[in-house]
């Protein structure tokens with residue numbers, strides 16, 4: 001590809017060449033037109049002359065015939081007239097004149113013939129008064145013969161004949177005169193005949209015009225208004241016969257001939273000038289018309305190929321060039337142009353234009369693109385001259401400086417000027433720009449003397465082709481935000497957003513560091529793993545906002561217990577971890593945990609709720625319970641679970657046995673998941689006896705798990721696991737239905753109409769469809785609502801939530817009795833008791849069992865009993881094992897007792913046996929009855 005400028009030069013030289021070519025073509029066309037015109041005009045004249053010659057030949061033949069015919073007819077008539085005249089003359093005698101006149105008058109009746117009589121001397125008889133036509137007086141007919149001759153009567157030529165008239169007398173014959181006949185119509189006939197052939201006829205010569213031929217002819221032509229002919233045109237031969245053909249002085253043409261008319265041998269020949277005008281070829285029109293015709297023809301002949309060539313070599317290249325300049329990509333390069341031809345030049349030019357056009361488009365596109373990028377960039381950008389004076393700046397830069405464009409342009413950014421607190425920075429920047437052509441770093445002074453938030457700046461030099469710096473471009477980003485964001489990210493990466501405590505990751509870092517330090521120093525590090533008891537219930541019951549607030553309260557309390565150097569973190573959910581690194585012995589950690597239990601004991605007022613929350617704390621101490629951070633956490637977690645299993649709200653120092661138990665717990669959970677499918681659950685029933693009457697007033701259904709793997713498992717073990725892994729919902733549903741089924745079976749069997757009490761876990765009660773499930777169970781087995789009782793934990797009923805109260809009322813309205821299980825172990829918030837539709841309080845067995853030995857237990861029981869009685873509730877004492885306990889409870893005013901003293905929990909069948917005995921009904925055997933849902 002040649003350089004564009006060379007291409008443009010070529011293009012210009014092509015234009016000059018094109019002009020020359022055009023002039024040459026124009027001259028060629030003109031020459032062609034002239035030559036064609038001349039040739040055409042000559043051809044036209046030749047053709048006309050040839051036509052005229054042929055016409056003249058034919059005309060001459062015709063005229064000869066005409067004249068000869070007329071002459072012979074005249075001769076015959078003459079003879080006739082002569083004989084008549086002789087006869088008349090012979091009869092008339094001496095007075096022929098009058099007779100002859102009469103004869104002639106009679107003979108002269110024919111219009112086409114003139115008869116003239118003359119005396120013997122040739123004197124027309126007119127002289128003697130017999131002339132019959134005026135104008136004949138001067139006519140000398142002496143030389144006429146019978147063969148005819150041309151005469152002129154005035155201007156008019158006529159063919160005339162004369163014959164003598166004799167008078168025969170005996171013995172002699174006397175010439176008495178002459179008779180002449182003239183035919184006046186013949187010239188007119190000749191003229192008409194010539195006119196039919198396209199000739200104009202003029203009469204020359206004759207007796208009245210005996211001039212020489214040349215002059216005669218010249219005069220004739222002149223008189224006929226014919227154009228002046230050149231002398232050389234005259235050739236005697238030509239004038240005698242044939243065609244006179246001559247170019248005039250100008251461009252006119254005349255065709256003509258002079259004919260010697262036949263007949264006659266007199267001294268004066270009669271000549272006829274025949275002229276044929278040039279018609280459309282005369283008066284120079286021939287040349288003009290020929291020229292026009294030639295021009296048109298030439299134009300047609302030349303214009304078509306020339307226009308084709310011109311289009312090919314001039315128009316099309318320009319069109320393609322135009323298309324290319326307009327950016328029409330459909331214009332394809334011409335294949336194989338001939339080198340050096342205008343075609344190839346134009347193709348090159350067009351290709352060049354294509355390239356220029358494309359480059360121009362790309363440039364405009366790029367320019368628009370970068371301009372848009374520059375304007376919309378979030379980064380502040382400015383471009384300066386080599387001295388650092390701002391030439392252009394985008395709006396972000398202007399906002400950064402807090403200045404308008406007019407104030408900014410021409411200024412030098414502060415960090416390039418120096419004079420700031422870091423005076424050497426500007427110098428450093430200039431040196432870097434000179435050496436490396438760029439500088440990256442942070443600056444504070446974007447405006448001179450004004451300190452801005454720290455900006456990250458990237459400056460680089462823009463050089464020309466020679467390497468001279470033309471501009472400096474600087475890109476700024478406000479690093480303050482970036483730093484804040486980084487700090488924020490760091491914070492979020494290491495902290496819990498809810499409580500602001502370090503998160504698990506951060507805690508683990510600290511723990512690892514502390515373990516390493518302790519390892520080096522031979523010291524101990526303790527890890528307290530804290531889990532809030534039944535937090536999930538609070539969260540689910542009162543909502544996450546209350547749960548969050550409670551977590552913040554717990555976090556505050558934990559932080560307050562810690563001394564400097566100790567780390568409190570939220571490990572996730574309701575789990576907190578504390579690291580203690582100033583221990584003398586593991587018991588210090590135990591004491592710290594107990595302290596935590598103590599400060600967590602008071603209820604917390606959260607969003608209007610009085611909440612009691614207890615922690616279960618597991619403790620692991622480095623190096624005794626783990627040699628690294630991960631092991632410590634694992635073991636503290638195990639200890640925490642163990643604490644939970646020990647009734648919550650306590651702390652446990654890790655021991656290897658706990659790990660075994662935890663493992664066992666995991667195995668139990670695993671087995672529990674399939675227990676329902678394997679029909680491993682059974683319901684046991686424990687009676688509730690009204691102490692005053694010794695009457696059975698109800699039974700409590702207690703679940704048993706007869707595991708294939710573990711044998712009979714206590715609910716104290718698996719209920720917690722089931723609650724933790726959610727299996728309690730499925731399990732609770734089964735218990736509810738099984739109890740109803742059993743009651744229905746007993747109904748059928750006629751067993752006394754006591755209600756069955758079913759334990760309901762908090763999770764189960766929170767199900768939206770819990771009441772529907774209760775209704776379904778009652779309905780399916782067709783038992784009365786009064787035959788079902790629900791034992792709820794304090795945690796369920798303690799919250800004065802609208803939903804809880806509504807659910808309880810709905811159950812109560814249905815007729816289902818409600819009791820609070822394990823009363824006294826959970827929460828001290830008693831306000832709910834007076835609002836909720838509770839019928840029974842079940843005093844926890846732990847208090848009951850110590851009622852005789854432990855004053856506190858007795859006091860608690862007394863308090864619960866008096867509270868229950870005051871609220872008109874039925875009081876049920878659990879865990880009654882001794883007869884003496886019955887006595888105490890009765891004295892205290894407790895109504896019902898449940899415990900081993902009466903009966904351990906028994907399978908249904910055994911329970912019925914026991915019951916029949918208990919009722920004193922002897923050994924009556926109950927007929928077993930099987931109840932299926934379908935039966936109802």
Ligand SMILES: Nc1nc2c(ncn2[C@@H]2O[C@@H]3COP(=O)(O)O[C@H]4[C@@H](O)[C@H](n5cnc6c(=O)[nH]c(N)nc65)O[C@@H]4COP(=O)(O)O[C@H]3[C@H]2O)c(=O)[nH]1
Pocket residue numbers: 686701702703714715716719732735758759760761821822845878879880881898899900901905
């Ligand atoms: N030492 C002693 N214990 C006595 C005596 N009388 C009764 N018990 C035991 O005390 C517990 C009473 O049940 P709970 O307080 O509701 O405490 C129950 C209850 O909270 C829960 N539980 C049992 N069955 C179910 C159930 O079907 N659903 C739910 N959600 N929890 C259940 O498991 C807990 C333990 O149940 P169990 O092991 O059956 O333990 C039962 C019972 O066997 C006695 O005189 N002395």
